[in-house]
Amino acid sequence: MATKIRDGAQAIIDSLQQNDVEFIFGYPGGANMPIFDALLDSPIKLILVRHEQGASHMADGYARSTGKAGVVLVTSGPGATNTITGILTAQMDSVPLVVICGQTITPNLGLDAFQEADVSGISFPVVKHSYLIKNANDIPRIMKEAFYIAESGRPGPVLIDVPKDIAVTRFQPDYNIDMQIPGYTIPIHGDSARIAEAADMLNKAKKPVLLVGHGAIISDAGKAVKALAEQMQIPVTNTLLGKGAFSENHILSMGMLGMHGTAYANMAVLNCDLIMSIGSRWDDRILGKTDEFCKNAKKIHVDIDPAEFNKMIIPDCSILGDARLVIEELNTMAQPGDTNDWLAQIEKWKKKFPLKYLKKGGLKAQYVLDELNRLTKSDAIISTDVGQHQMWAAQFCKTTGRYNWLSSGGAGTMGFGFPAAIGAQLAHPDKLVVAVVGDGGFQMTSAELVTAVLNKLPIKILIINNKYLGMVRQWQALFFDNRYSGVDLAGNPDFVKLAEAYHAKGFRIKRNADVTRILTDAINYNEGPCIIEAEVEKEDNVFPMIPSGATYDSMVLERPRKKMDKPVGST
Amino acid sequence: MNNKNNSHSISLFVNNKPGVLIRIALVFARRGYNIDSLVVSPSRDQHFSRMSITASGKAKILEQIIKQLNKLVDVLHATDHTGEIVVEKELALIKVECSIEQRTEILQISEHFKCQTVDISGNTLMLQVTGNSDKLDALHTIMAKYKILEMVRTGKIIMARGDAST
Numbered sequence: 001m002a003t004k005i006r007d008g009a010q011a012i013i014d015s016l017q018q019n020d021v022e023f024i025f026g027y028p029g030g031a032n033m034p035i036f037d038a039l040l041d042s043p044i045k046l047i048l049v050r051h052e053q054g055a056s057h058m059a060d061g062y063a064r065s066t067g068k069a070g071v072v073l074v075t076s077g078p079g080a081t082n083t084i085t086g087i088l089t090a091q092m093d094s095v096p097l098v099v100i101c102g103q104t105i106t107p108n109l110g111l112d113a114f115q116e117a118d119v120s121g122i123s124f125p126v127v128k129h130s131y132l133i134k135n136a137n138d139i140p141r142i143m144k145e146a147f148y149i150a151e152s153g154r155p156g157p158v159l160i161d162v163p164k165d166i167a168v169t170r171f172q173p174d175y176n177i178d179m180q181i182p183g184y185t186i187p188i189h190g191d192s193a194r195i196a197e198a199a200d201m202l203n204k205a206k207k208p209v210l211l212v213g214h215g216a217i218i219s220d221a222g223k224a225v226k227a228l229a230e231q232m233q234i235p236v237t238n239t240l241l242g243k244g245a246f247s248e249n250h251i252l253s254m255g256m257l258g259m260h261g262t263a264y265a266n267m268a269v270l271n272c273d274l275i276m277s278i279g280s281r282w283d284d285r286i287l288g289k290t291d292e293f294c295k296n297a298k299k300i301h302v303d304i305d306p307a308e309f310n311k312m313i314i315p316d317c318s319i320l321g322d323a324r325l326v327i328e329e330l331n332t333m334a335q336p337g338d339t340n341d342w343l344a345q346i347e348k349w350k351k352k353f354p355l356k357y358l359k360k361g362g363l364k365a366q367y368v369l370d371e372l373n374r375l376t377k378s379d380a381i382i383s384t385d386v387g388q389h390q391m392w393a394a395q396f397c398k399t400t401g402r403y404n405w406l407s408s409g410g411a412g413t414m415g416f417g418f419p420a421a422i423g424a425q426l427a428h429p430d431k432l433v434v435a436v437v438g439d440g441g442f443q444m445t446s447a448e449l450v451t452a453v454l455n456k457l458p459i460k461i462l463i464i465n466n467k468y469l470g471m472v473r474q475w476q477a478l479f480f481d482n483r484y485s486g487v488d489l490a491g492n493p494d495f496v497k498l499a500e501a502y503h504a505k506g507f508r509i510k511r512n513a514d515v516t517r518i519l520t521d522a523i524n525y526n527e528g529p530c531i532i533e534a535e536v537e538k539e540d541n542v543f544p545m546i547p548s549g550a551t552y553d554s555m556v557l558e559r560p561r562k563k564m565d566k567p568v569g570s571t
Numbered sequence: 572m573n574n575k576n577n578s579h580s581i582s583l584f585v586n587n588k589p590g591v592l593i594r595i596a597l598v599f600a601r602r603g604y605n606i607d608s609l610v611v612s613p614s615r616d617q618h619f620s621r622m623s624i625t626a627s628g629k630a631k632i633l634e635q636i637i638k639q640l641n642k643l644v645d646v647l648h649a650t651d652h653t654g655e656i657v658v659e660k661e662l663a664l665i666k667v668e669c670s671i672e673q674r675t676e677i678l679q680i681s682e683h684f685k686c687q688t689v690d691i692s693g694n695t696l697m698l699q700v701t702g703n704s705d706k707l708d709a710l711h712t713i714m715a716k717y718k719i720l721e722m723v724r725t726g727k728i729i730m731a732r733g734d735a736s737t
């Protein structure tokens with residue numbers, strides 16, 4: 001299409017519109033003012049945040065809950081560097097973002113100009129790709145490439161640095177221009193011979209396990225995985241990010257595995273004779289002691305990223321391709337399996353070692369989350385922060401839908417949960433969105449309460465308040481002789497009053513008897529965001545636990561009497 | 572062929588753009604892999620560059636590095652040629668201290684290595700040598716007997732033989 005003369009900023013906004021962008025999460029400054037100006041003439045809605053990190057997590061929550069790239073617009077220097085944590089978070093979890101940063105004018109690049117930072121340089125280790133635009137004519141092509149690279153294959157963040165002189169250059173954009181990315185190819189179909197080999201291995205296995213990860217969600221492999229599991233009667237476990245790839249309420253689901261996974265999933269993994277990963281990268285939270293992991297089991301690895309093969313483990317069969325297409329093809333070869341004995345064994349473990357908590361006594365986070373799961377019929381979008389509450393939410397809030405679980409896994413970024421919930425609620429105005437956060441992490445991005453209030457987003461912010469940096473405190477208790485160092489959150493604000501200060505609603509849960517009633521009231525409160533502060537027992541610990549870097553058979557179900565060895569894994 | 576000291580010969584075909592070299596170097600640095608030599612040059616097509624890298628470290632880590640390099644949007648392909656039969660060449664300039672009395676002796680050695688004498692002064696001699704890296708290493712060792720004042724090596728360039736592409 002021959003187009004009229006536009007300036008660089010307008011061309012950027014045009015490109016966003018062509019990519020069906022609904023929201024931009026942003027914050028203005030000198031270097032991006034032309035783009036903010038162009039935004040006024042576009043139907044794209046600006047979500048003005050209170051901190052750029054918040055913008056990056058909101059875009060991330062939008063992206064995780066839709067599969068579409070989330071868009072961030074920030075200014076140069078500190079505006080851009082404030083998004084780096086969010087970019088890392090997205091990169092580690094394969095989330096598509098397009099981050100547009102203002103930059104000083106091109107003649108000033110490298111001269112330590114006001115608010116100059118070499119942002120594309122800073123971004124290199126934490127992006128899928130990045131651009132510094134030097135010529136306005138490149139804008140349509142770069143924008144096209146950015147969305148394509150962010151969303152396709154193994155998704156990830158793409159950063160675009162836009163010098164201000166480029167944003168005001170007038171030119172005739174060619175929006176039909178071709179992309180020029182000869183170095184970028186994405187695997188699609190798996191190799192049929194490999195798939196047949198995998199089918200044969202599965203058919204021969206007596207004690208198989210399917211391990212589903214984020215890749216299964218990204219590629220929409222859920223239906224195919226369900227068909228495979230049902231047809232061959234294979235039990236399924238999921239990673240933290242794989243929650244929702246296969247309904248955790250399905251009879252064949254064992255829930256999450258790994259460091260804080262269910263005992264029965266971990267026992268199944270310890271005893272299986274075959275494990276097939278579908279879009280999981282065998283993260284160290286899952287492997288424990290790498291050399292010992294499923295030592296005697298056959299391993300099949302389906303991944304769209306060839307760099308994941310042989311990285312953590314050496315699979316017996318690796319299949320490069322899109323998880324959905326691979327499993328669909330596999331389903332044409334798989335035979336109904338006889339795994340009755342294996343399933344019966346797992347049923348026994350489920351009965352004998354269920355997830356549990358003490359129902360009497362002080363208020364337990366697990367009870368609050370268990371009840372949240374019941375009241376929401378496992379059908380809310382749950383966005384978590386990082387810490388004990390995250391692990392309890394992963395255990396007790398069963399995920400049944402593809403886009404219903406948002407959690408920072410790879411980076412473990414505190415401050416993620418609440419802004420990510422904002423992005424998800426904007427994308428899904430009619431869905432129930434709950435941010436499950438800790439009293440520590442919430443305070444890292446709580447300024448975004450304004451953003452939620454202004455946009456009348458009915459997010460339920462459930463603060464599991466244990467008055468501690470609970471997860472770190474747990475490690476100090478178990479591995480450092482109860483020597484608490486820097487984990488006491490004395491001085492926390494009154495969270496109900498904090499809500500009120502932002503003109504949001506506040507609820508407080510103090511006792512077991514309050515839980516059902518107050519959660520119900522909060523779920524029914526839809527005028528805007530509300531905080532539900534649950535004052536839980538201060539020193540409870542998350543179990544089961546496989547200490548970092550330890551073998552599966554060293555899983556503990558409750559706090560051992562004797563002191564535990566310091567973990568050998570990194571964190 | 573050359574795998575003493577865990578040394579690997581890697582060729583890359585990449586976009587000819589600013590920043591590409593940093594992205595590549597970061598992949599090596601992140602895994603603690605040392606780049607021993609690096610040659611970047613234009614390719615037949617001006618949009619792309621050729622890189623030849625020699626680096627040392629464990630083979631298993633290198634496998635991962637090669638995959639990570641191939642993942643970079645700016646890299647069209649990265650290949651480890653270690654153990655393959657490829658043409659590898661390198662050029663070096665060596666400046667040695669050389670009195671008039673030593674001249675004949677040094678020139679004899681240099682002839683053996685098919686060096687060109689590119690500069691002579693009253694007390695120095697500059698030799699240019701090309702060939703595979705082993706040959707250059709050997710010359711270096713022998714010349715060390717005299718006083719080497721300066722040495723500059725281009726780093727190894729690699730090309731696959733016959734129909735195979737690099």
Ligand SMILES: Cc1ncc(C[n+]2csc(CCOP(=O)(O)OP(=O)(O)O)c2C)c(N)n1
Pocket residue numbers: 385386387388389390412413414415437438439440441442464466468469470471472
């Ligand atoms: C930005 C950031 N800083 C530090 C950490 C390390 N860390 C992991 S969990 C945790 C404690 C979180 O405390 P809180 O938010 O109260 O949640 P709880 O564990 O008590 O449920 C900390 C400090 C982190 N994950 N992210």
Ligand SMILES: [Mg+2]
Pocket residue numbers: 387438439440464465466467468469470
């Ligand atoms: Mg806490």
